[in-house]
Amino acid sequence: MVLSPQDAAGALRDIEAAQARSAQLHGYARSSPQLLLWGVLWVIGYGLQDLFPAHAGAIWGAIVPIGLIAGFAALRGAGREAGWRYGAVAMTLVAFFAAAFFVLWPVSPRQSAALIPLVIATGYVIIGIWRGPRFVITGVAVAALTLAGFILLKQHFSLWMAGVGGASLILAGIWLKRV
Amino acid sequence: MAEADEIIHQQTRLKIMATLRAIPAGEWMEFTRLKAILRATDGNLGSHISTLESAGYITVNKDFVGKKPRTRVALTRSGRKAFAQHVEFLRTILEAATPAQRQ
Numbered sequence: 716m717v718l719s720p721q722d723a724a725g726a727l728r729d730i731e732a733a734q735a736r737s738a739q740l741h742g743y744a745r746s747s748p749q750l751l752l753w754g755v756l757w758v759i760g761y762g763l764q765d766l767f768p769a770h771a772g773a774i775w776g777a778i779v780p781i782g783l784i785a786g787f788a789a790l791r792g793a794g795r796e797a798g799w800r801y802g803a804v805a806m807t808l809v810a811f812f813a814a815a816f817f818v819l820w821p822v823s824p825r826q827s828a829a830l831i832p833l834v835i836a837t838g839y840v841i842i843g844i845w846r847g848p849r850f851v852i853t854g855v856a857v858a859a860l861t862l863a864g865f866i867l868l869k870q871h872f873s874l875w876m877a878g879v880g881g882a883s884l885i886l887a888g889i890w891l892k893r894v
Numbered sequence: 895m896a897e898a899d900e901i902i903h904q905q906t907r908l909k910i911m912a913t914l915r916a917i918p919a920g921e922w923m924e925f926t927r928l929k930a931i932l933r934a935t936d937g938n939l940g941s942h943i944s945t946l947e948s949a950g951y952i953t954v955n956k957d958f959v960g961k962k963p964r965t966r967v968a969l970t971r972s973g974r975k976a977f978a979q980h981v982e983f984l985r986t987i988l989e990a991a992t993p994a995q996r997q
Contacts, residue, residue, distance in 0.1 A: 716898035720991030723984040729905065730912040730981060733932075737916035740931060894930035 739847045743891040745797075748789040750853070750891060754884030756782045757832075761877035764828065768873070771824045779809075808834075825865070825872050832861045832880055853887040896982035901949045903980065906934065907942045911977045914952065914969045922955060922966035943967060951976055 760778040764771045783805050790797050816822055836858035843850030864875035929939050946952045951973030955966045
């Protein structure tokens with residue numbers, strides 16, 4: 716089989732493009748269950764917080780561990796490395812928010828309900844800068860919707876986050892799964 | 895020196911191999927997903943999958959999810975090796991060429 720350098724260069728370009736696209740789509744698909752899971756948990760958590768604002772701490776104290784365990788279970792098949800990275804990211808976020816609330820205290824339930832999604836959205840934008848534009852769009856959308864609700868709604872901001880924030884994560888999860 | 899692999903070098907098969915190579919070893923890709931990624935037709939993709947399977951480069955698994963049939967494909971170990979050798983062959987050609995020949 717005789718190939719010219721141009722043929723070889725063309726084939727290598729095809730390979731590089733196919734691998735980049737495949738890796739990006741694989742990364743999207745791997746992340747999809749996490750967004751679907753946390754979208755549902757936001758609907759439940761923020762919905763309950765709107766109904767029982769005085770119990771926000773207890774609600775999220777139950778929701779977050781459930782989410783972390785379910786999120787870990789959703790990594791099934793992704794290998795051991797993904798497992799410890801997930802655990803490390805979770806612990807980092809928990810430590811960050813504990814430190815942030817300690818420094819900023821007193822923080823109102825409304826402020827904390829906005830701060831956490833904004834940090835998560837920032838994380839998606841940063842991931843997206845490396846891993847693909849769908850993460851960036853998801854992060855920007857969640858941040859914009861969170862800020863819009865925070866600015867426009869003095870009451871029922873949690874309900875906004877349950878409906879709009881949770882739904883945007885669920886929709887992003889569905890979108891990430893698609894080719 | 896690495897050698898050309900005529901089975902892999904065909905453009906669609908090259909893209910199939912590259913697409914499957916980009917996912918972690920041991921993971922499967924659904925036929926429908928591969929078809930969407932490559933923007934190929936059922937018949938065309940199926941034909942190239944058969945060729946690669948006959949060469950032992952990919953393995954095909956057919957099962958059911960509930961009542962829905964599912965076809966998945968994955969690279970075999972020999973497929974990974976053959977693909978790596980073919981890429982090496984392509985790079986060797988480029989390295990031996992003058993800058994003008996690479997354009």
